Amino acid sequence: DQQVKQNSPSLSVQEGRISILNCDYTNSMFDYFLWYKKYPAEGPTFLISISSIKDKNEDGRFTVFLNKSAKHLSLHIVPSQPGDSAVYFCAASASGDSWGKLQFGAGTQVVVTP
Amino acid sequence: DAGITQSPRHKVTETGTPVTLRCHQTENHRYMYWYRQDPGHGLRLIHYSYGVKDTDKGEVSDGYSVSRSKTEDFLLTLESATSSQTSVYFCAISESLHNQPQHFGDGTRLSIL
Numbered sequence: 001d002q003q004v005k006q007n008s009p010s011l012s013v014q015e016g017r018i019s020i021l022n023c024d025y026t027n028s029m030f031d032y033f034l035w036y037k038k039y040p041a042e043g044p045t046f047l048i049s050i051s052s053i054k055d056k057n058e059d060g061r062f063t064v065f066l067n068k069s070a071k072h073l074s075l076h077i078v079p080s081q082p083g084d085s086a087v088y089f090c091a092a093s094a095s096g097d098s099w100g101k102l103q104f105g106a107g108t109q110v111v112v113t114p
Numbered sequence: 115d116a117g118i119t120q121s122p123r124h125k126v127t128e129t130g131t132p133v134t135l136r137c138h139q140t141e142n143h144r145y146m147y148w149y150r151q152d153p154g155h156g157l158r159l160i161h162y163s164y165g166v167k168d169t170d171k172g173e174v175s176d177g178y179s180v181s182r183s184k185t186e187d188f189l190l191t192l193e194s195a196t197s198s199q200t201s202v203y204f205c206a207i208s209e210s211l212h213n214q215p216q217h218f219g220d221g222t223r224l225s226i227l
Contacts, residue, residue: 002156004156006156032212032213034215036218042220043218044204044218045218046215046216046217051213089156091157093212100147100162100164100208100216101172102157102216104156104158105156106154106156107156
């Protein structure tokens with residue numbers, strides 16, 4: 001049973017506009033969340049993370065928001081650029097016995113159009 | 115980029131044959147992981163290692179074994195490959211087990227006919 005869900009398999013956005021990617025989770029024990037970006041024939045590249053003690057983390061054009069009560073996180077990319085076209089995965093892990101065991105969503109394909 | 119090399123990058127083999135994939139890191143990180151990526155599933159953890167000779171099972175470990183005899187190398191073995199193990203396999207490393215990102219290699223595309 002998938003504990004991390006990305007319900008939008010694809011997203012198309014115009015260059016310069018905001019991309020918003022969403023991720024929902026079911027395990028209330030998750031306390032560390034990450035976003036990865038993946039180009040074809042390459043491995044996932046770490047983008048940004050957030051601990052459950054925060055509700056927002058920002059790094060340049062990328063901001064991750066965490067809503068613990070809704071078990072929801074989102075990634076905002078602004079402004080979107082053509083090089084942002086990739087598959088984005090959210091991932092989560094819990095403390096204790098599950099340390100290091102990342103659970104991934106199925107990914108969202110982002111296409112940035114001119 | 116993290117110094118992670120996976121070999122081979124591509125492999126085609128037949129059902130029933132043994133297959134070993136190698137992950138080599140130059141970062142001296144303690145923790146190493148093997149994932150597989152399949153459509154609709156994202157990445158799923160197969161096995162991980164928390165030190166030389168110390169390994170544990172992940173979510174989808176059946177049919178796979180691992181070994182780590184040196185800090186820098188983590189091997190994934192399919193003792194008798196099946197068609198359901200056709201996938202893209204990624205190795206990852208991290209400095210600590212929690213609250214630290216894992217960094218991934220570029221993957222091995224494995225096809226089992």
